[in-house]
Every structure is written in structure tokens, then in C-alpha cells.
Amino acid sequence: MNAVKVEEVSKSYGGFRLDGVSFAVRKGFITGLIGPNGSGKSTLIRMMMQMSRPDGGQIELFGQRLDRDAAQLRERIGYVSDENYFYEHLTLKKMTKIIAPFYKNWDSELFGNYLHRFELPENKKIKELSKGMKMKFSLAVALSHAAELLVMDEPTSGLDPVFRRELLDLLTEQMQDEERTILFSSHITSDLDRIADYLVFVNRGKLVFEESKDEVLERHVLVKGGTELLDADVRTLFLGLRETGVGFEGLMSDRERAERTFGNMALIERPTLEEIVYFTAKREGVRVHA
Numbered sequence: 001m002n003a004v005k006v007e008e009v010s011k012s013y014g015g016f017r018l019d020g021v022s023f024a025v026r027k028g029f030i031t032g033l034i035g036p037n038g039s040g041k042s043t044l045i046r047m048m049m050q051m052s053r054p055d056g057g058q059i060e061l062f063g064q065r066l067d068r069d070a071a072q073l074r075e076r077i078g079y080v081s082d083e084n085y086f087y088e089h090l091t092l093k094k095m096t097k098i099i100a101p102f103y104k105n106w107d108s109e110l111f112g113n114y115l116h117r118f119e120l121p122e123n124k125k126i127k128e129l130s131k132g133m134k135m136k137f138s139l140a141v142a143l144s145h146a147a148e149l150l151v152m153d154e155p156t157s158g159l160d161p162v163f164r165r166e167l168l169d170l171l172t173e174q175m176q177d178e179e180r181t182i183l184f185s186s187h188i189t190s191d192l193d194r195i196a197d198y199l200v201f202v203n204r205g206k207l208v209f210e211e212s213k214d215e216v217l218e219r220h221v222l223v224k225g226g227t228e229l230l231d232a233d234v235r236t237l238f239l240g241l242r243e244t245g246v247g248f249e250g251l252m253s254d255r256e257r258a259e260r261t262f263g264n265m266a267l268i269e270r271p272t273l274e275e276i277v278y279f280t281a282k283r284e285g286v287r288v289h290a
């Protein structure tokens with residue numbers, strides 16, 4: 001069962017084009033949306049949140065098409081982003097009074113607990129909060145109305161390492177209940193390494209892969225060796241390659257092929273998610289400027 005289905009979605013902004021992207025967010029799991037800066041992650045999320053419309057293709061939330069009757073869907077989603085969509089001049093307390101009535105499942109006691117846990121002062125004005133505190137407030141709201149789907153756009157970017165770790169634990173806690181689904185976009189891949197079950201990778205407006213995290217980490221290999229191993233044919237095997245005077249490091253997406261090609265002439269290692277993103281984005285960069 002899918003909480004979100006994105007089908008052939010496209011959107012153009014000046015020089016940028018999101019190009020026929022399709023993927024699903026499985027119910028009951030944490031899906032990480034990864035990609036370098038400007039790859040289209042927020043554009044996709046904003047369309048899911050009905051803050052903008054696709055030029056082509058369609059999006060379904062909980063099996064309902066967004067371009068049809070989707071007005072009541074908002075309540076089932078907790079949205080966290082670093083864009084501030086609260087009134088800056090209000091205190092947290094006053095802002096909460098405005099927000100709460102929008103949700104029929106609003107739990108004030110739970111919300112109070114989150115404010116306390118996140119050390120958020122109720123009498124401070126939104127504009128007086130730091131970026132991290134605004135993110136925490138947005139998170140407290142998202143977690144306090146029994147949302148089935150949490151959509152988080154770069155939730156860890158303004159947070160210090162201590163709270164970042166706490167947030168990841170908190171999200172894992174939320175998943176005890178199999179009814180919950182999380183879509184979490186980030187370019188901080190170590191966060192997703194820790195908590196994601198599935199990964200959706202977009203680069204320059206295109207889908208690179210949609211796969212379980214374990215499969216992604218199992219399938220890719222980082223090959224390290226001397227430059228004498230590289231000829232024109234071998235170079236084409238790599239998704240991305242980095243050469244120094246004495247050797248190379250390259251990413252391949254097929255472990256068996258790497259083992260057949262290099263045997264024990266090169267070091268074949270398991271890459272981190274960060275390395276997978278880095279080499280893939282680098283390759284695309286080379287192709288575009290060639």
C-alpha cells in the first residue's frame with residue numbers, strides 16, 4: 001500500500017525542469033528523498049503539499065488524486081519545513097490557538113509535552129526563535145494531530161548535532177505504529193543512512209533510483225585502484241570517477257560486474273550513501289558540461 005504515488009510529474013521553472021518523475025512512498029516505512037542542492041526535492045514536496053501544481057503528471061495521497069477532491073487530505077499530513085509558514089509577530093501560545101482548531105484530532109496535552117521536550121518557550125514570538133527552534137515548533141505541531149503521513153523537507157538542516165540525533169530517535173519512535181509513514185528529504189545523507197527504509201534519489205530534476213536502502217548499499221561498490229587499470233572501456237563502467245595522479249576511486253552500480261572486471265587487482269568497498277550521491281551527481285555534471 002502506498003501513502004504517496006507520484007506519477008510522471010513534471011514542472012518547469014526557468015532553467016530548471018523536473019522531468020517525468022515517478023515514485024511511491026510506502027505506507028508504514030521511512031522513505032528518504034535524497035539529491036544534491038537544487039535537484040528538485042522541495043519542488044516535489046511542495047506539489048505533494050498542494051503549495052504548487054505539476055505542469056504534467058499526477059500525485060495521489062492515500063489513493064486519492066490531488067487534482068480531484070483533496071481538500072480533507074491536509075489534516076492527515078504533518079508537514080515540517082524550514083520555510084516559515086507561521087505569523088512572525090505572534091507568540092507560540094497565540095499561534096497555537098490559531099492552528100489547533102484546524103485539526104479535529106488536535107491533542108493539546110501531547111503538544112504541551114513536545115513543547116516541554118523541545119524546550120520551546122510559549123511566550124516567545126515566532127520571529128525571536130532561532131532556525132532550529134522554528135523547526136522544532138513546526139515538528140511539535142506536525143506530531144500533535146495524529147497525522148498518518150509526516151512530510152519533512154530538510155528537517156535536520158538547522159539543527160545542532162545533539163537535537164538532530166534526538167529527532168532521528170523521535171522519528172524511529174513514531175514508527176512503532178505501523179500506520180505511520182514518513183517522507184524525509186535531506187542532503188545530509190548520514191541521517192538517512194541511519195533511519196530510512198527506502199530511498200528516492202533525484203538529480204537535476206530526474207529520478208536516479210527508487211529502492212530499499214539495503215539494496216542500494218549492497219548493489220553499489222566503490223572501486224579503488226591504480227590508473228593503469230583504466231582504459232576507455234573500463235571507464236564506461238563507472239557511474240562516477242575521481243582520479244588523482246596515482247590512482248582512482250570510482251562508483252559502480254553492479255557488484256558482480258566489478259568483481260568480474262577487477263578481481264583482486266583493485267580494492268572493492270561498500271560505499272556510504274554520501275559517496276553514492278557524490279559520484280552520481282558528479283557524473284551527471286560531467287555529461288551536462290561535455
Ligand SMILES: Nc1ncnc2c1ncn2[C@@H]1O[C@H](COP(=O)(O)OP(=O)(O)OP(=O)(O)O)[C@@H](O)[C@H]1O
Binds near residue numbers: 039044
Ligand atoms: N518558485 C520557484 N520559482 C522559480 N524557480 C524555482 C522555484 N522553486 C524552485 N525553483 C528552482 O527549481 C530548482 C529546484 O529547486 P528545489 O528547491 O526543488 O531543489 P532542492 O532539491 O530542494 O534543493 P535544496 O537541497 O537546495 O533545498 C532550483 O533551480 C530552484 O531555483
